[in-house]
C-alpha cells in the first residue's frame with residue numbers, strides 16, 4: 001500500500017535519504033526507528049508530497065505520488081506530532097470541518113459523535129473547546145478525521161511522544177484496531193517498547209539509510225534494544 005522504491009532525498013549537500021526502499025502492506029504497523037536526523041520525517045513528508053524525491057519513487061496503492069498527487073493524498077491520513085485543530089471550536093466542530101474538507105460532504109452530528117467515540121474520545125468532551133484538550137485527546141480527533149476519510153494508509157510522526165503511558169497504550173490500541181481493518185500504518189517513533197509492542201514490522205534507520213528491517217514478533221524487547229544500540233554505534 002505504501003511503497004518507497006530506491007528513494008533518495010538531498011537537501012543541498014545534505015543527503016537525508018539514501019537509496020531507501022520499503023513496503024507497508026494493508027494491516028501492517030510499520031515502525032521507523034532511528035536517531036535524530038536519521039531521515040524518518042523526511043520519508044513521511046515524501047509520502048505526503050510535502051517535498052519531492054531527488055531520485056526514486058513513492059507509491060500509494062500502486063499509484064505514483066508525483067504523478068497523481070491528488071488521488072494518492074485522498075488515500076492517506078496524517079497525524080503529526082502536534083495535531084493542528086482550531087482551538088476555539090469543539091471536537092465535534094473540528095471533526096465536522098475537516099471531514100467535510102476531506103470527503104466533500106457534511107456528516108450528521110450522530111455520525112460525527114460515532115466517529116469520535118470510535119477514536120476513543122469520551123463523548124462528554126465532544127462539545128468542549130479543543131483548546132482545553134490534552135495532546136492525547138487532540139490525537140483522537142485526528143484519528144476520527146482519518147476514520148471519516150476512510151483512509152487506506154495512515155502516516156504518523158512520533159505520535160506517542162509526550163503521552164503518558166496509559167494514553168500511549170490507548171493510542172496504540174487504536175492503531176491496532178485500524179490495522180485490523182486493513183489500514184496500512186507507517187509511524188516514526190523513538191519508543192522501542194512501543195515499536196515492539198504495537199508494530200508488526202520495524203525499520204531501523206541510520207544517517208539516511210534503512211539499515212535493518214525485522215518482524216517485531218521475531219525479536220524480544222531486549223534483543224531489539226541491543227540491535228538498535230548496535231546499529232547506532234556502527
Ligand SMILES: Nc1ncnc2c1ncn2[C@@H]1O[C@H](COP(=O)(O)OP(=O)(O)OP(=O)(O)O)[C@@H](O)[C@H]1O
Nearest residue numbers: 011014015016034035036037038039040041042043
Ligand atoms: N528542509 C530541510 N532542509 C535542509 N535539511 C533538512 C530539511 N529537512 C530535514 N533536513 C535534514 O535531513 C536530515 C533528516 O532529517 P529528518 O527530520 O528526516 O530526521 P528524523 O529522523 O525525523 O529526526 P528526528 O528524530 O529528530 O525527528 C537531518 O540532517 C535534517 O537536518
